[in-house]
Amino acid sequence: DTAVSQTPKYLVTQMGNDKSIKCEQNLGHDTMYWYKQDSKKFLKIMFSYNNKELIINETVPNRFSPKSPDKAHLNLHINSLELGDSAVYFCASGLAGGRNTGELFFGEGSRLTVL
């Protein structure tokens, strides 16, 4: 039973399209994150949510909009896709506040290719 699952695993689309990536965790964690990994493997945090509330919103274009319907789900919607959005997007979950041990559980990633 996968702890953090993301769909789709691969996504190929044209510039200008709108797409979504879904993430679900069954670990009972309070906090979920989206990270972007570029072609050089550099990881950058994009967003974090704690109990459906946005906590971290790094400098990302407002074409990226996270949505958390409940604390087990954090979806990423991207409008007007650009070539530079091509990357692997990782969802992760963990504990928050005083229970934040720094251990994050990552999904397998969603590879987005914008043509």
Place this chain on the structure above:
Amino acid sequence: GNSVTQMEGPVTLSEEAFLTINCTYTATGYPSLFWYVQYPGEGLQLLLKATKADDKGSNKGFEATYRKETTSFHLEKGSVQVSDSAVYFCALLLSGGGADGLTFGKGTHLIIQP
């Protein structure tokens, strides 16, 4: 700000060689330190961690010691295997409560040849 610097790869070694991957950090407070590993086609997973100075984290034959005086957390393994080929990320966490994210280094790609 907080940052993590690690040696750039790829690092290529022969099986059974000794491994060191350097990691240094800058932080405005007293962080916890981590090594994460990413095997091909997978997400990251925690390899080991240390939460205070002089702590040693260890797992799967890998070790790293939290050195506050040199702000370092170098990863070592005495005898690497082909299955250790992966990308290794050093990271820090400054816990001020809430949903603080990890700050990652740029990753070091390790290639072990038989």
